[in-house]
Amino acid sequence: MEPSVLEATASTTTTTSATKVEPNNAGEKLQKVFKNDFDAKYNIVDIPTPRNAFMSGQYKCSYAYYTIRSRLPVILTNVIDRMTKDKNELVTQFAPSNFEQSAREELKIIIGFISRLKYELQTDKPFQKFTGDEPDGELWNNFLSHLSEDEGTFYRGCWLHAECYMYRKLYSFVENSIFLKQFDYFGKVKEQALVSSIDDIISLVKYTRRTEKNVEMFEELLKFSLWANRNDDAETASLFNRKVLEDAGSANDYILVNHSTQLWDCLENEPTQKKHLQQVDYILDNVGYELFTDFILAEYMIEKGLTQKVRFHVKAHPWFVSDVTEHDFKWTLEYLSQHSDYIVCLIGKKFLQFLDEGKFELAAASPFWTGPYAYHRMRDVSPDLYNSLQQSKLIIFKGDLNYRKLMNDVCWDPTQEVTTSLSGFLPTNLCALRSIKAEVIAGLPEGVYETLCKQDPQWMITGNYSVIQFVDGTREFGY
Numbered sequence: 001m002e003p004s005v006l007e008a009t010a011s012t013t014t015t016t017s018a019t020k021v022e023p024n025n026a027g028e029k030l031q032k033v034f035k036n037d038f039d040a041k042y043n044i045v046d047i048p049t050p051r052n053a054f055m056s057g058q059y060k061c062s063y064a065y066y067t068i069r070s071r072l073p074v075i076l077t078n079v080i081d082r083m084t085k086d087k088n089e090l091v092t093q094f095a096p097s098n099f100e101q102s103a104r105e106e107l108k109i110i111i112g113f114i115s116r117l118k119y120e121l122q123t124d125k126p127f128q129k130f131t132g133d134e135p136d137g138e139l140w141n142n143f144l145s146h147l148s149e150d151e152g153t154f155y156r157g158c159w160l161h162a163e164c165y166m167y168r169k170l171y172s173f174v175e176n177s178i179f180l181k182q183f184d185y186f187g188k189v190k191e192q193a194l195v196s197s198i199d200d201i202i203s204l205v206k207y208t209r210r211t212e213k214n215v216e217m218f219e220e221l222l223k224f225s226l227w228a229n230r231n232d233d234a235e236t237a238s239l240f241n242r243k244v245l246e247d248a249g250s251a252n253d254y255i256l257v258n259h260s261t262q263l264w265d266c267l268e269n270e271p272t273q274k275k276h277l278q279q280v281d282y283i284l285d286n287v288g289y290e291l292f293t294d295f296i297l298a299e300y301m302i303e304k305g306l307t308q309k310v311r312f313h314v315k316a317h318p319w320f321v322s323d324v325t326e327h328d329f330k331w332t333l334e335y336l337s338q339h340s341d342y343i344v345c346l347i348g349k350k351f352l353q354f355l356d357e358g359k360f361e362l363a364a365a366s367p368f369w370t371g372p373y374a375y376h377r378m379r380d381v382s383p384d385l386y387n388s389l390q391q392s393k394l395i396i397f398k399g400d401l402n403y404r405k406l407m408n409d410v411c412w413d414p415t416q417e418v419t420t421s422l423s424g425f426l427p428t429n430l431c432a433l434r435s436i437k438a439e440v441i442a443g444l445p446e447g448v449y450e451t452l453c454k455q456d457p458q459w460m461i462t463g464n465y466s467v468i469q470f471v472d473g474t475r476e477f478g479y
């Protein structure tokens with residue numbers, strides 16, 4: 001688990017007077033003085049995110065601040081370290097042998113670009129336009145050109161924009177390179193996530209053969225997929241996955257909203273005027289065991305006649321470390337179908353066959369998913385995507401980032417109606433399967449938020465709690 005916001009900020013509340021520094025802890029105190037200087041320089045205010053404000057690194061008592069201050073620089077440092085360590089391997093893999101020296105030089109330049117991005121992040125510099133051959137360069141530059149001075153930097157801007165911008169810039173460095181176009185900074189980590197979860201995958205496959213068609217089983221599969229979205233380290237995740245597999249209801253107290261029955265009704269009893277909608281759209285999140293649980297849920301929906309097809313949406317390029325790209329999606333199915341374990345191999349082949357038969361479909365990766373926009377902007381920014389989603393019986397959004405984009409990355413009153421927080425985004429019926437990792441939430445019952453805050457003020461960033469939220473797209477909400 002990530003260190004908490006309080007751990008990250010507790011040491012900063014101290015005197016700013018350098019004259020009081022004692023010799024035995026001078027280093028520590030000087031660091032505190034520096035931190036306070038930092039806050040003053042970048043207009044950081046020592047408060048949590050105000051209600052109805054965008055999440056932002058400006059608010060020191062927020063996960064946005066902690067992410068920009070601590071998590072994102074570490075991610076960039078890890079990328080640099082990994083590239084430096086693997087440089088020979090990368091050069092051999094991506095450059096023809098007579099161009100190895102040029103590739104080595106290019107790699108050095110890319111590492112330089114990443115270091116500069118890290119510096120810009122740490123010193124709250126303005127977001128820079130995209131000037132290379134990015135296919136979505138216009139989308140991004142258009143977005144950037146509409147930001148005011150205050151909205152266009154890492155700490156002062158909206159957290160969603162800052163994080164999306166960082167990952168988009170990071171990818172642009174290899175995308176615009178000569179030799180490293182195909183390189184995925186997070187490729188190894190993602191492959192390892194699948195390889196190391198094979199035992200859990202086998203257990204899940206065994207458990208889900210010959211299932212009944214009923215709401216109870218459907219709910220169990222929703223929960224497997226839901227809890228696979230927790231952000232634990234590999235070992236804790238595996239223990240947790242097994243616990244949920246032994247008893248899908250074991251973490252029920254941590255599911256704060258559970259609309260499984262409404263979801264079932266939506267799929268099972270579709271009103272006659274919507275009978276032509278025979279597709280579920282699945283907006284994927286992470287690779288590894290999580291992606292596999294998504295496949296199992298999709299398999300169930302197809303085999304039990306709840307939908308004819310599931311159309312999966314992936315990211316157009318590496319994104320937020322572990323998000324599924326087209327390559328990851330295909331690699332996962334290939335890996336499973338060639339596995340030495342008979343059960344894994346069979347299920348992999350079955351899913352590949354689903355792809356052939358059109359029961360599974362891999363949608364062309366829309367740049368909108370790797371854009372900075374919240375989903376209420378989809379209709380005007382990406383009308384084709386919006387129109388195609390309208391043809392769906394249900395859209396399943398996995399994970400925390402999708403949730404933040406649904407909610408416009410705003411710190412809503414937790415009891416706010418979800419439909420209000422969606423700000424008009426409702427192409428069809430929606431479902432959010434999300435474990436809570438940021439202070440963005442809507443649709444909680446009265447009192448739940450307050451009770452949990454008393455138990456643990458940081459409950460919203462632990463990933464221990466979750467929601468299965470359904471929004472009925474057939475109702476009129478007056479937008």
Ligand SMILES: O=P(O)(O)OC[C@H]1O[C@](O)(CO)[C@@H](O)[C@@H]1O
Pocket residue numbers: 067163229285286320398399400401402404437438
């Ligand atoms: O994989 P998920 O569930 O989208 O979680 C990743 C998200 O969680 C966070 O760690 C907290 O919101 C973000 O950095 C990121 O948006």
